[in-house]
Amino acid sequence: MTATANDARAQGVDADAGGVRRRQLLLFSGMAAAALVALALWLGAGSGAPPPVATGIDAELAGPDTAEEAWTRRSEARIGTIEARLREMETDARRLGAENERLREKLAVDAADARTVIDRQAAMIEDLERRVHGPAVGVERLVSKGYTQAEKALAGNYAKGDVVAFYRDYRRIGVAKGDERRVAGVDHARRAVLLDDGRGGTVAWKPAQIGGRKGGTEVYRAEGIELRAGDRIRWTRNDAGLGVVNSRTAEVLAVGNGRVAFQMEDGRKLVMGDGDPQLRHLDHAWASTAHAFQGRTVDNVIAAMEARHPHLTTQKGFYVEISRARDRAELVTDDAAGLRAQLQAATGERIAALEGIGEMPREAPDLAAGAAHTREKASEERTADMAAGARTGSGSRTTERESADRERSRGPEPDLGL
Numbered sequence: 001m002t003a004t005a006n007d008a009r010a011q012g013v014d015a016d017a018g019g020v021r022r023r024q025l026l027l028f029s030g031m032a033a034a035a036l037v038a039l040a041l042w043l044g045a046g047s048g049a050p051p052p053v054a055t056g057i058d059a060e061l062a063g064p065d066t067a068e069e070a071w072t073r074r075s076e077a078r079i080g081t082i083e084a085r086l087r088e089m090e091t092d093a094r095r096l097g098a099e100n101e102r103l104r105e106k107l108a109v110d111a112a113d114a115r116t117v118i119d120r121q122a123a124m125i126e127d128l129e130r131r132v133h134g135p136a137v138g139v140e141r142l143v144s145k146g147y148t149q150a151e152k153a154l155a156g157n158y159a160k161g162d163v164v165a166f167y168r169d170y171r172r173i174g175v176a177k178g179d180e181r182r183v184a185g186v187d188h189a190r191r192a193v194l195l196d197d198g199r200g201g202t203v204a205w206k207p208a209q210i211g212g213r214k215g216g217t218e219v220y221r222a223e224g225i226e227l228r229a230g231d232r233i234r235w236t237r238n239d240a241g242l243g244v245v246n247s248r249t250a251e252v253l254a255v256g257n258g259r260v261a262f263q264m265e266d267g268r269k270l271v272m273g274d275g276d277p278q279l280r281h282l283d284h285a286w287a288s289t290a291h292a293f294q295g296r297t298v299d300n301v302i303a304a305m306e307a308r309h310p311h312l313t314t315q316k317g318f319y320v321e322i323s324r325a326r327d328r329a330e331l332v333t334d335d336a337a338g339l340r341a342q343l344q345a346a347t348g349e350r351i352a353a354l355e356g357i358g359e360m361p362r363e364a365p366d367l368a369a370g371a372a373h374t375r376e377k378a379s380e381e382r383t384a385d386m387a388a389g390a391r392t393g394s395g396s397r398t399t400e401r402e403s404a405d406r407e408r409s410r411g412p413e414p415d416l417g418l
Helices: 002-044 056-062 067-131 315-322 336-345 365-391 394-410
Strands: 133-144 163-166 180-187 192-196 202-205 217-229 232-235 249-256 259-264 269-273 282-284 298-304 325-332
Touching: 067 133, 133 249, 133 282, 180 202, 217 249, 217 282, 298 315, 315 325
Parallel strands: 298 325
Antiparallel strands: 133 217, 163 180, 163 217, 180 192, 192 202, 232 249, 232 282, 249 259, 259 269
């Protein structure tokens, strides 16, 4: 009995344990199933994001219309876009065609102008070739370096090959008035310029102590120039003994045997040899600065004027350049509009200090122009008097000789390079 009761209790306990295990298994299975369902829903919903919206042809195909109608609408839209672009291209083509035609006409006009200029230049070259003929002779010309008195006193401003002209006697260095000595070198340590002494040696010259500060010298650089019969030259230094006036012109008549024959403006003929100092003070006269050409008048003038030069592009400068012509004047510039604006603003008048601070009224522009014209006329009359004096007869020769003697006593005038 006792054994049977114990077995019955044991069986009841086993039955209760099995029921608990079955309930746990069912609960775990339910939880796993719920987790799988949730995972499936999460994956299917795109992590919670809303489903993508169909666009383009997909939206049209998804719409109520058939696929054929959707493709038809899309093709029509594309055709409309292409037609609009073609119309824009046609408009651009017409505009570019008109612009090209305008440029073609402008190029034709410019080409005609260029041909005219080229033909005129070719004619000028042919004329020069006819006028300038025969053999050439090479001479050395001197070009002023334009030093101030202070600059002449510095030995460092001199270079080998420069030429120094002395207008006074300096016995300490063996130089007489009128001598021209070439620079053989510079001794910077001693602040001395080594001059050729004319005997194969050199002499040390200290310009700060002798001549450099007192206006007794002029410094030149030397360069070569060729002269042929027919060349036009201008003098760059006065020589009263030869009747040569600075900035006046002459024509080369002939060259040969180391000599050059010139015809002066007053009709005189002048012959110079290799050793003549004045032969080194000349330049070609096919062009000239406006300053050097004041008081001169010719038939035709071609004037070049920079549009924005701060000092030379002024109303006065413009007047000097244009008024040199009797018949025809051409003005060449780099910017026509800029030149017009500059001339309207720059009168070229010299302003006194009192005018600058407003203590003295400035002269009216028209009065200033009239005064400038009067001064220029006076300069022309003085030049004409000098030319007339050179052509006078024996009655004035004594006066000319006295004037020449006075000029020699002062020495040659410095070459300003004008």
